[in-house]
Amino acid sequence: MIRVVLAEDQGMVRGALATLLNLEDDIEVVGEAADGDEALAVAVRTRPDVALLDIEMPGKDGITTAASLREALPDCRIVILTTFGRPGYLRRAMEAGASAFLVKDSPAQELAAAIRRVLAGERVIDPALAAAALSAGPNPLSPRERDVLAASADGSTIGDVAVRLHLSEGTVRNYLSSAIRKTSARNRIEAVQTAQRQGWL
Amino acid sequence: MIRVVLAEDQGMVRGALATLLNLEDDIEVVGEAADGDEALAVAVRTRPDVALLDIEMPGKDGITTAASLREALPDCRIVILTTFGRPGYLRRAMEAGASAFLVKDSPAQELAAAIRRVLAGERVIDPALAAAALSAGPNPLSPRERDVLAASADGSTIGDVAVRLHLSEGTVRNYLSSAIRKTSARNRIEAVQTAQRQGWL
């Protein structure tokens, strides 16, 4: 039996996926979690063969959880499941030690198939997505530019961001300006959207 | 047997939910769709007892689909399923003739339960969400304010919006200004976010 831990914040989706997997006669869901921290705790307790992690979760996201899990349980394979096939997500997931990267758009059968392939030592990545991630190149933003852009994403004014990050307003403007240039955007809103679409935040 | 049509754009979620429902011995999924138009076509063909519609779908969204379905098949009950429990969504879903409004956060068992209750003539709404929708009041934005705000949501400049909506730049600024005031926001970005959170766009 392949022992699986499933982390997904939406209860209905989590329940449905668990049912789906339990119907496979070589797969058994031995633990469920609604956020990253819970997933880590459950995995350490149940020592599964595979951890299925959603990226978009409150608190600790799936990619960060993957990195922690890699340290705690090096033998546990990690399958990342996400709504958004963003190039930066894929890149970071791979760096965090994931063995597979699935988008929820794909058919339901692929989930069990991916789990089996991962356990057989394969890596499972949508070829189109892999190509997109490679052609998009790495995140061009410096860490600080990324911070400032992320802090601007919620509609905060430059003054707000300056206070929150303990910077001068001029510095915030400078970082935003270079982030806008690097994302080929026309203003900060477009810059935020491009960065999010690429998975750079 | 309760005959159900399921519309949900994410293949993996759709498959899992269909499996979940088919396990119930009084429920049968007789059709699946990945967007609103497809859902309508499938429903007209299969004449189900209940249509389960996701709101967030490409093309025709679940609420619009509900309204069309209400006309085409007045006897078909409608269950709305959504990721976001936004007050405006609930309000519009009810106006479109939905019998139930479920958020994906809730446990998986509630789905089948809601379908049975709806078929028994009940309406199913999370009480907390209903209270939020009532206390939030109706959408304060005028139709045109809503248009302009929606057109600004993707980072377009005022000039872009003016061209797209065939308005003068000054008019766009005026509508944005009043939308900002009505949403108690400090700038257009906050206004967009508030409006989206409330389900006003």
Place this chain on the structure above:
DNA sequence: GACCGGGGATGACAAATGTCATCGTGAAGC
């Protein structure tokens, strides 16, 4: 030692944004 890149800051300037008063139109509503 010279050079570069990232972080942080300042000042000046242009462009975009937000606010306000004001005007005109037409459709409802009392």
Place this chain on the structure above:
DNA sequence: GCTTCACGATGACATTTGTCATCCCCGGTC
């Protein structure tokens, strides 16, 4: 008939945002 309100527009004005040049400090690295 009068009022109200959404729609559309103009002009003036203050504020915010975006750009650029320039400076300092520091840690690498050639």
